[in-house]
Amino acid sequence: MCGLVGMVGSSEVAADIYDALTMLQHRGQDAAGIMTFKDGKFLQRKGEGLVRDVFRTHHMTQLLGNFGIGHVRYPTQGSSGTALAQPFYVNSPYGIALAHNGNLTNADKLKAELFQSDLRHLNTDSDSEVLLNVFAHELQRLGKLVPESEDIFAAVEAVHRRCEGGYAAVAMIANHGVLAFRDPYGIRPLVIGERESSTGGTDYMVASESVALDVQGFELLGDVAPGEGIYITQEGKLIRRQCALAPRLVPCIFEHVYFARPDSMMDGVSVYKTRMRQGERLARKILKERPDHDIDVVIPIPDTSRVAGQSVAHELGVKFREGFMKNRYIGRTFIMPGQSQRAKSVRQKLNPVPLEFKDKIVLLVDDSIVRGTTCGQIIQMARDSGARKVYFASAAPPVRFPNVYGIDMPAATELIAHGRDVEEICRLIGADWLIYQDLEDLLECSREGNEAIDGFESSVFDGIYPAGTIDQAYLNSVEAARAEGSALRQAVAQEGGVVGLHNDG
Numbered sequence: 001m002c003g004l005v006g007m008v009g010s011s012e013v014a015a016d017i018y019d020a021l022t023m024l025q026h027r028g029q030d031a032a033g034i035m036t037f038k039d040g041k042f043l044q045r046k047g048e049g050l051v052r053d054v055f056r057t058h059h060m061t062q063l064l065g066n067f068g069i070g071h072v073r074y075p076t077q078g079s080s081g082t083a084l085a086q087p088f089y090v091n092s093p094y095g096i097a098l099a100h101n102g103n104l105t106n107a108d109k110l111k112a113e114l115f116q117s118d119l120r121h122l123n124t125d126s127d128s129e130v131l132l133n134v135f136a137h138e139l140q141r142l143g144k145l146v147p148e149s150e151d152i153f154a155a156v157e158a159v160h161r162r163c164e165g166g167y168a169a170v171a172m173i174a175n176h177g178v179l180a181f182r183d184p185y186g187i188r189p190l191v192i193g194e195r196e197s198s199t200g201g202t203d204y205m206v207a208s209e210s211v212a213l214d215v216q217g218f219e220l221l222g223d224v225a226p227g228e229g230i231y232i233t234q235e236g237k238l239i240r241r242q243c244a245l246a247p248r249l250v251p252c253i254f255e256h257v258y259f260a261r262p263d264s265m266m267d268g269v270s271v272y273k274t275r276m277r278q279g280e281r282l283a284r285k286i287l288k289e290r291p292d293h294d295i296d297v298v299i300p301i302p303d304t305s306r307v308a309g310q311s312v313a314h315e316l317g318v319k320f321r322e323g324f325m326k327n328r329y330i331g332r333t334f335i336m337p338g339q340s341q342r343a344k345s346v347r348q349k350l351n352p353v354p355l356e357f358k359d360k361i362v363l364l365v366d367d368s369i370v371r372g373t374t375c376g377q378i379i380q381m382a383r384d385s386g387a388r389k390v391y392f393a394s395a396a397p398p399v400r401f402p403n404v405y406g407i408d409m410p411a412a413t414e415l416i417a418h419g420r421d422v423e424e425i426c427r428l429i430g431a432d433w434l435i436y437q438d439l440e441d442l443l444e445c446s447r448e449g450n451e452a453i454d455g456f457e458s459s460v461f462d463g464i465y466p467a468g469t470i471d472q473a474y475l476n477s478v479e480a481a482r483a484e485g486s487a488l489r490q491a492v493a494q495e496g497g498v499v500g501l502h503n504d505g
Contacts, residue, residue, distance in 0.1 A: 001027050001028065001074060001101065001259050001406055001407050001408070002027055002028045002071060002072060002073045002074065002086075002099075002100070002101040002208075002406075003021065003024030003025070003026075003027035003028055003071065003072040003073075003101065003207075003208045003209070003212075004024075004069070004070070004071060004099050004100075004101050004168060004169070004170045004190065004206070004207060004208045005017050005020040005021055005024070005069065005070040005071075005170065005205065005206070005207045005208075005212055006068075006069045006070075006099075006170030006171075006172070006178045006179075006180050006205065006206045006207075006232075007020075007067065007068060007069075007178065007203070007204065007205045007206075008066065008067040008177060008178050008203065008204050008232040008233070008234065008236055009066050009067070009197060009203040009204075009236075010066065010197035010198070010199045010201040010202075010203060010236065011066060011197070011198070011199070012064060012065065012066065013036060013065065013066055013067060013068050013203075014034060014036055014060055014063035014064070014065075014068060015060060016203075016205070016216050017034050017036075017068055017069070017070040018034065018051065018055055018060065018070070019215055019216060020070065020205065020207055020212035020213070020215070020216060021034070021051045021070045021071075021072050021212075022051050022052070023209075023211045023212045023214075023215050023261075024072050024207065024208055024209060024211075024212050025050060025051055025072055026259075026261060027072055027074070027101075027208060027209075027259065028072040028073040028074035029049075029050055029072070029074060030048065030049075030073050030074045031046065031047065031048045031049065031054070031071075031072070031073045031084070031085035031086070032046065032047070032049065032050065032051045032054040032055070032070070032071065032072045032073070032085070033045065033046025033047070033054070033070065033071050033073075033085050033086050033087055033099070034046070034055070034063055034068060034069070034070040034071075035063075035068055035069055035070075035087045035089070035097045035172060036063045036064060036065035036067065036068030037065045037067055037068065037172060037174060037175075037234075038064040038065035039064075040174070040175065042089060042095060042097060042172075042174065043062060043063050043064060043065065044063075044087070044089075044097075045059040045062070045063060046071075046085040046086065046087070047085060048085065051072060066234065067172065067177060067178050067232070067234050068172065068178075069087055069097060069098075069099050069170045069171070069172050069178065070087075070099070071085075071086040071087055071099035071100075073085060073086060074408065083124060084124060084126050086098075086099040086100065086128055087099040087172075088124075088126070088128055088129050088132050089132075090120075090132060090133060090136045092136065092140060093136065093139055093140040093147075094139075094147065094173050094174050094175070094176065095173070095174030095175075096132065096135070096136050096139070096171060096172070096173055096174070097132075097171065097172045098128065098131065098132040098135065098169055098170070098171040098172075099128070099169065099170050099171075100127075100128035100131050100132075100167060100168070100169045101167070101168045101169070101188050101208060101406060102165060102166040102167035102168060102169075102183065102187065102188040102405060102406035103127060103165050103166060103167070103404060103405050103406040104127040104130055104131060104163050104164065104165045104167060105164050105165035105404055105405075105467070105468035105469070105470060105474065106163070106164040106165065106468060106469075107127040107130050107165075110127075110130050110134060110162065110163065111130055113162075114130065114133050114134065114137070118133070118134075118137040120133045120136070120137055131159070131163060131167060131169060132171070134158075134159055134162055134163060135155055135156070135159050135169075135171065138154070138155040138158035138159060138162075139151065139152065139155040142154065142155070147173070147176065149231050149233075149239045149241070152173070152179060152229070152231050153229045153231070153241040153243050156179070156181045156229040156241075156243040157243045157244070159181070159243075160183070160184055160227060160243055160244045160245075163183075164467060164468035164469070165183065165187075165404070165405055165406075165467055165468050166183050166185065166187030166188045166252065166405030166406055166457065166467055167182075167183045167187075167188055167406070168180075168181070168182045168183070168188040168189065168190040168208065168224070169181055169182075170206055175234070176233065176234060177231060177232050177233040177234045177235075178204075178206075178231075178232045179229065179230070179231050179232075180192070180206040180224055180229070180230045181224070181227075181228065181229040181230070181243065182224045182225070182226055182227065182228060183226065183227070183467065184226050184227040184244035184245075184246070184247045184248065184467075185226055185247075185248055185249075185250040185457065185466055185467050186223075186225070186226030186227075186247070186248070186249045186250060186251050186267065187250060187251060187252050187405050187406075187457045187466075187467060188208075188252065188405070188406060189208055189209065189223070189251065189252075189255060189260070189266050189267070190206060190207070190208060190223065190224040191206065191207055191208075191209065191210050191213065191220060191221075191222065191223050191224065191265070191266070192204065192205070192206045192220075192221050192222065192223075192224055192230060193205050193206075193207075193210070193213035193218030193219055193220045193221055194218060194219055194221055194238075195216070195217050195218045195219060201236055202236055202238075203218070203236070204232045204236070204238055205218050206224065206230065209260055209261060209264040209266070210264050210265045210266070211261050211263050211264050214263070220265060222268070223266070223267050223268070225242065225247065225249075226244065226247040226248060226249050226250075227242055227243055227244025227247035228240060228241065228242055228243065228244075228247075229241050229242075229243045248454045248455075248466075249267060249452065249453050249454045250453075250454055250455045250456060250457050250466050250467075251266065251267050251453065251456060251457065252405065252407070252456070252457045253442065253443065253446060253456040253457060253458045253461075254368075254396075254403070254407060254458075254460060255271075256269070256271055256274045256275070256445075256446050257278075257304075257367050257368055257395065257396045257442070258304050258367045258368055258396075259407070262275055262304075262307055267450055267453060268449065268450035268452070268453075269446055269449030269450050269453075270449060272307060273449060274445050274446050274448075274449060275304075275307035275308045275311075275367075275395070275445075276307055276308070276310075276311045277311070277444075277445035277448060278308045278311070278395045278396075278437060278441075278442065278445045279307065279308035279309060279310065279311025279312040279314075279315070279365070279395065280311045280312075280315055281437060281438075281441040281442070281444070281445060282308065282311075282312055282365075282393055282395055282435070282437050282441075283311065283312045283314075283315030283316050284315065285435060285437070285438065285441070286312070286316065286363075286393065286435060287315070287316070289435065290433075293316070294361050294389075295316060295318050295361055295362075295363045295391065296318065296319070296360040296361045296362065297313075297318060297319045297320070297321050297323070297356065297360050297361075297362055297363070298312050298313035298316065298318055298319070298320050298321070298362075298363045298365060299320075299321055299322070299323035299324065299356060299357075299362055299363070299364055299365070299382075300320075300322070300324075300364075300365045300366075301324065301350070301364060301365065301366040301367075301375070301378060302322070302324055302326040302350070303326065304367040305365050305366045305367045305395060308365055308367065308395040309365035312363070312365055312393065316363075318363075321353075321356045322353070322356070323352055323353050323356035323357060323362070323382070323385075324350045324351065324352055324353070324378070324381075325350070325351050325352075325353060326349060326350060327348060327349050327350075327351070346374050346377045346378065347377070350378065350381070352381050352382065352384075352385040353385075354385040354386060356385075357382050357385035357386050357387040358385065358386035358387075359386060359387075359388055360386075360387055360388060361387070361388050361389040361391070362382055362387045362389070362390050362391065363391045363392075363393055364378065364379065364382065364390060364391065364392050364393070365393045365394075365395065366378075366392070366393070366394055366395070367394070367395050367396060368394055368395065368396035368399055369392075369394050369396075369398070369399065369416060369417065369425070369429070369436075370399050370409070370410065370415065370416070371410060371414055371415065371416055372416030372417075372425065372428060372429050373416075375392060375429050376428070376429040376430055379392060379429055379430045379431055380430060383430075389432040389433075390430075390431055390432055391431060391432055391433040391434070391435075392426075392429065392431040392433070392434050392435075393434075393435050393436075394434075394435070394436045394437060395437050395442075396436070396437050396442060396461070397436050397437055397438060397439045397442060397461045398417035398422070398425070398436055398461070399415055399417055399460045399461065400412070400415060400417045400418045400419075400460070400461065400463065401415070401418070401459055401460050401461070401462070401463040402415075402460070402475060402478060402479070403459060403460050404459070404465060404468070404470055404474070404475070404478060405457060405459075405467065407460075409460055410482070411475075411478065411479035411482055411483075412475070412479070413479070416428060416429070422434055422435075422436060439458065439461050439462060442458075442461075443455075443456050443458065
């Protein structure tokens with residue numbers, strides 16, 4: 001999962017892109033990059049680390065130009081390293097830079113085609129570079145000295161025909177402008193906004209989440225539609241075109257569960273209200289299974305479960321308390337590379353308030369349970385703080401299957417719910433009682449916000465993959481890549497070096 005920003009303005013855009021990326025930092029803390037265009041040249045700064053660490057004042061003063069793109073990244077399949085920081089760039093045709101969020105499930109096939117038929121060289125194993133080169137090849141084969149908007153959209157149409165999986169991208173074409181497009185299923189999010197510039201014109205920004213627009217004073221125009229291409233010329237002209245034959249809106253449900261900020265709007269749905277509804281549905285299930293429950297207090301696992309936890313407490317008629325204090329300088333443990341790093345980070349990230357646990361029957365609420373190791377440690381922390389009983393509630397159903405569309409979900413064998421029932425999971429995490437949200441309830445919580453949504457990409461819960469040909473052989477290859485990346489990363493870490501293997505945007 002990564003964060004994207006693209007902007008065309010009437011004046012310098014680098015500072016606005018920087019601020020937007022800081023609002024998307026939750027989507028990736030491994031690397032960050034900004035590229036702008038000025039006087040015939042691409043200007044770039046990218047590197048490993050948080051946005052605030054990658055960019056200094058002297059970097060920002062060199063990122064000149066009225067249009068540009070930005071990216072924040074987290075590593076997937078065990079990857080890391082500055083070489084995989086985005087945006088990526090090719091010089092032919094015209095000069096094109098691209099940043100990408102998602103995963104191409106047919107990347108291996110495309111790599112072979114790019115080398116054997118398109119005669120293009122790839123410098124990394126990143127499927128983001130694959131996406132860039134597919135687009136560049138399709139634009140180049142049109143043979144235009146000066147591409148028109150219809151040429152650019154024709155290249156996007158070809159990308160949709162050739163590429164499978166979930167992807168959103170922002171691109172920049174030298175001397176022309178910024179392009180944004182989204183896969184035909186709309187799996188990965190992308191929104192667009194506008195604001196009046198100081199010179200009286202109109203500035204445009206596209207981003208992964210609406211919060212990136214809010215802080216810059218942009219009015220949300222809406223979402224980039226599934227399969228749609230949006231081209232903004234360097235003069236500020238906005239052109240939109242549907243570039244897919246049969247688009248369907250099937251967004252990723254895990255954005256609403258975990259990744260997106262609660263103050264974001266995605267596909268016309270308020271993430272905040274969705275999480276409120278998740279808590280309400282979960283509380284109803286609790287009351288159905290345990291009408292005479294003995295819960296004294298509801299405590300959320302900060303931060304993504306806070307809204308759902310408040311709704312659970314309200315519906316149950318019990319106290320809601322902040323029992324864990326969060327160190328906000330520790331990254332999100334779900335996307336930490338390596339189990340030992342995740343385990344260490346849980347204790348660094350969360351510290352209990354003993355007063356809220358002592359002699360109480362506690363219901364802990366989390367957004368989801370993935371590997372189970374984190375919630376197991378948290379349950380033990382609650383017991384160590386004096387809780388008489390510890391119940392655990394997940395606002396999402398059991399995560400039983402890997403994700404292949406750009407979320408670094410563990411292989412099936414690493415998922416605690418894979419092949420296990422609720423009672424087994426409860427024993428493994430050490431809870432006195434465990435309850436999960438039902439899948440249909442979860443989907444209804446999001447569908448209620450926008451009835452026009454055709455469905456949701458919920459493969460981590462139901463094993464149904466709507467985009468691409470996902471069979472067991474493909475899942476086995478993903479698991480093997482993860483294992484290889486993990487082993488190599490650990491070996492390199494022992495030597496004090498860095499390594500880059502794969503990147504799913």
